[in-house]
Amino acid sequence: MNQEDAIRDDQPGQEERPYSPLDERVIPYWRLSGAVGWIIPMLLLFGLAIGVGGAVFGHLRLSLFLWAAWGVGVIFWTWWYPPRAYAAWGYRRDGKVLELRSGVWFRVVRLLPLSRLQHVDLQRGPLERWFGLASLVLYTAGTQEAAIGIPGLPDAVAQSLRDELVACGGDDGV
Amino acid sequence: MPWPKACATSWWLAEETTVSEDRSGTANGQEGPRVPPVLPPPLSTGLSALPVSGRLHQLTLLIATVRAIKGLALPAIVVFLSGGGRIFGMLILMVLAVALLVAVVRYFTFSYRIEGGDLITRQGLLSRKERHIPLVRVQDLRFEAGPVHRLLGVVDVHVETAGAVGIEAELSVLARKVAEDLRQAVFARTGRSSEAKADLRQDGDLLGSLRLRDLVVEGLTSNRAASILVLVGAGMGLIDNVVPRPVQQEWFERVGRGATIWFSEANPARWQEIGFAVLAVLLLSIVFSVGGSILLFHGFTLLRRGEDLYRSYGLLTRRASSLPRRRLQVVQITEPWLRRLFGLAAVRADTAARKSGGEEEKRGGRDVLLPLVRRKELANLIPVFLPDAGPEPERWERVARCAIRRATLKGMIVCLFLVLALLLGPLREAVWPGGLHAFWPLALVPVLYWINRRNYAHLGYADGGTAFRTRRGWLSRATHIVPVRNLQVVVLRQTPFDRRHGVWTLKLDTAGQAFTGGGPMLRNVPDAEAHRLAGALADRAARTQYRV
Numbered sequence: 001m002n003q004e005d006a007i008r009d010d011q012p013g014q015e016e017r018p019y020s021p022l023d024e025r026v027i028p029y030w031r032l033s034g035a036v037g038w039i040i041p042m043l044l045l046f047g048l049a050i051g052v053g054g055a056v057f058g059h060l061r062l063s064l065f066l067w068a069a070w071g072v073g074v075i076f077w078t079w080w081y082p083p084r085a086y087a088a089w090g091y092r093r094d095g096k097v098l099e100l101r102s103g104v105w106f107r108v109v110r111l112l113p114l115s116r117l118q119h120v121d122l123q124r125g126p127l128e129r130w131f132g133l134a135s136l137v138l139y140t141a142g143t144q145e146a147a148i149g150i151p152g153l154p155d156a157v158a159q160s161l162r163d164e165l166v167a168c169g170g171d172d173g174v
Numbered sequence: 175m176p177w178p179k180a181c182a183t184s185w186w187l188a189e190e191t192t193v194s195e196d197r198s199g200t201a202n203g204q205e206g207p208r209v210p211p212v213l214p215p216p217l218s219t220g221l222s223a224l225p226v227s228g229r230l231h232q233l234t235l236l237i238a239t240v241r242a243i244k245g246l247a248l249p250a251i252v253v254f255l256s257g258g259g260r261i262f263g264m265l266i267l268m269v270l271a272v273a274l275l276v277a278v279v280r281y282f283t284f285s286y287r288i289e290g291g292d293l294i295t296r297q298g299l300l301s302r303k304e305r306h307i308p309l310v311r312v313q314d315l316r317f318e319a320g321p322v323h324r325l326l327g328v329v330d331v332h333v334e335t336a337g338a339v340g341i342e343a344e345l346s347v348l349a350r351k352v353a354e355d356l357r358q359a360v361f362a363r364t365g366r367s368s369e370a371k372a373d374l375r376q377d378g379d380l381l382g383s384l385r386l387r388d389l390v391v392e393g394l395t396s397n398r399a400a401s402i403l404v405l406v407g408a409g410m411g412l413i414d415n416v417v418p419r420p421v422q423q424e425w426f427e428r429v430g431r432g433a434t435i436w437f438s439e440a441n442p443a444r445w446q447e448i449g450f451a452v453l454a455v456l457l458l459s460i461v462f463s464v465g466g467s468i469l470l471f472h473g474f475t476l477l478r479r480g481e482d483l484y485r486s487y488g489l490l491t492r493r494a495s496s497l498p499r500r501r502l503q504v505v506q507i508t509e510p511w512l513r514r515l516f517g518l519a520a521v522r523a524d525t526a527a528r529k530s531g532g533e534e535e536k537r538g539g540r541d542v543l544l545p546l547v548r549r550k551e552l553a554n555l556i557p558v559f560l561p562d563a564g565p566e567p568e569r570w571e572r573v574a575r576c577a578i579r580r581a582t583l584k585g586m587i588v589c590l591f592l593v594l595a596l597l598l599g600p601l602r603e604a605v606w607p608g609g610l611h612a613f614w615p616l617a618l619v620p621v622l623y624w625i626n627r628r629n630y631a632h633l634g635y636a637d638g639g640t641a642f643r644t645r646r647g648w649l650s651r652a653t654h655i656v657p658v659r660n661l662q663v664v665v666l667r668q669t670p671f672d673r674r675h676g677v678w679t680l681k682l683d684t685a686g687q688a689f690t691g692g693g694p695m696l697r698n699v700p701d702a703e704a705h706r707l708a709g710a711l712a713d714r715a716a717r718t719q720y721r722v
Binding site for chain 1: 661662664665666667668673681684711712715717718720
């Protein structure tokens with residue numbers, strides 16, 4: 001992909017490991033969890049738009065329009081955004097440093113020296129389990145970046161990555 | 175009951191005169207102090223065999239009573255004055271009784287001991303609570319003694335650890351001697367190597383102390399009102415020198431006319447009153463800030479023995495803390511412009527303990543490692559605080575030049591909003607009937623551009639191998655120093671605007687961040703350089719050990 005090339009080109013001359021992508025199933029997972037999270041409030045708001053906006057204040061058309069505009073935004077976030085977020089996500093381990101990148105518009109690259117790893121959580125919510133996914137949360141002693149998440153990893157990959165990271169970071173004799 | 179005698183030799187309660195009057199050794203900042211200051215008693219190395227355990231001092235009850243009465247004094251007065259009747263009076267008495275009961279329970283159930291490398295506190299009547307604090311995790315051991323405490327020869331002891339928000343354990347109150355023993359026991363057992371132990375027997379180095387004159391300067395230069403007065407004075411002087419008198423007269427008249435239209439019913443007598451009131455408030459605030467500085471930092475000393483730093487200060491409430499220097503995460507040197515005029519700076523530092531009180535901490539003076547220090551002396555002091563810091567860099571790297579343009583653009587947008595507000599706001603008729611005058615904020619844009627150019631020239635970073643530094647600010651400066659071994663995560667961020675300029679924001683995350691606002695942050699680092707720098711820092715950090 002274009003972005004990936006751009007980031008690789010930043011450090012010419014060096015032999016770069018490619019970024020590992022997340023599992024592709026994370027796209028439907030994000031879409032589904034987004035839909036579950038948004039559709040109920042959408043329906044509630046529809047009732048509110050007709051009931052309060054229309055009946056009480058007499059601005060039925062305006063409130064329906066606002067509701068629809070908001071609905072377009074929700075569809076945008078639940079349908080259009082996840083594939084882009086998936087494409088932007090990547091991680092790679094380079095020696096003792098784990099590098100994570102994410103963000104479609106606001107890009108973030110986090111470099112985590114593995115000797116700073118305090119502990120690792122492996123999380124599997126009900127929806128994630130259904131898709132066979134798991135996410136890792138990496139904890140450091142830092143402040144703003146004390147907990148760093150990697151979502152949407154295949155179950156087995158998440159477990160082996162966790163073991164790999166802990167084994168790599170664990171030789172720090174604190 | 176046998177009250178302990180006040181321990182006159184206790185290092186941190188020593189009178190100021192014994193410590194700070196002789197500064198001949200440190201005055202030029204080159205050689206160490208000749209006269210050894212009052213020191214904490216050397217840690218005896220054979221101490222680790224002795225068991226340390228104990229309970230609170232009997233005076234706990236008295237101190238708790240005094241504290242409760244202090245807390246209830248205001249409501250009691252209010253009730254008394256408003257003739258609030260018996261019910262409220264009873265209520266206040268009940269609160270007092272409860273506070274006393276709590277103190278009695280605490281006194282009879284609280285115990286502490288050091289066992290197997292842990293400080294163990296036990297407390298509680300019905301539900302026993304036992305807390306084990308590994309000594310290696312103790313960040314900071316603080317003693318605090320208000321006037322009443324000092325009269326009675328007791329102290330509050332606060333134990334702070336990494337990761338905990340605020341105080342991990344509070345031992346209130348202990349006799350001074352007992353607290354001193356506890357300090358020795360804690361710091362004798364934090365797992366030192368043999369040469370460090372040998373180091374402990376020698377006397378400490380005085381790193382900094384403040385005399386009365388320094389405190390006045392500290393108070394004056396930390397005061398915003400004072401800065402304004404100096405600025406106004408300097409501005410007047412400048413105008414007087416540069417601008418001819420008749421022009422000045424005309425200016426004053428114009429300003430006067432404008433102001434007259436603004437406050438339509440203004441008369442000269444009222445103006446004088448307002449002027450005097452403003453001046454009085456300014457002077458009062460200066461007096462307060464100087465007084466506050468003397469109250470807080472009277473007799474300030476910072477000294478080092480072996481790996482530990484000892485701070486003690488305070489006129490009425492005496493505070494002392496001891497912290498191992500390897501716990502310092504980030505050191506920040508701040509030079510507000512008024513202090514820079516005198517070549518002075520303040521040094522702040524973070525330990526790995528999290529932020530707790532905010533304002534409370536600031537009032538306690540905990541946020542500053544050194545409230546006031548000559549800039550020249552810092553070259554010698556920084557390597558003492560951070561052995562990894564290395565020498566001050568000779569060359570500062572710069573970020574991308576677009577920083578000037580972008581900062582000016584931001585200022586321009588603010589100016590445009592100001593113009594809009596003047597054109598459309600409620601003042602448009604009253605102030606400038608002509609309308610054209612509303613565009614004066616745009617005249618600031620060249621000034622902004624110039625300021626941003628100056629700022630850019632003084633913005634820089636230096637990667638010294640074991641430590642990373644940033645500095646920023648043209649008039650008021652701030653320098654951050656973070657040892658690479660304290661880096662937790664290196665973060666690069668890019669907004670859509672950043673992408674257009676091909677730059678990133680570099681942020682170094684560290685533990686603690688209670689007092690310095692965290693590790694350094696650099697905006698507008700060019701693409702390739704940002705990735706190279708971040709990769710190099712993270713790679714180096716990965717090869718070091720982080721020890722709290």
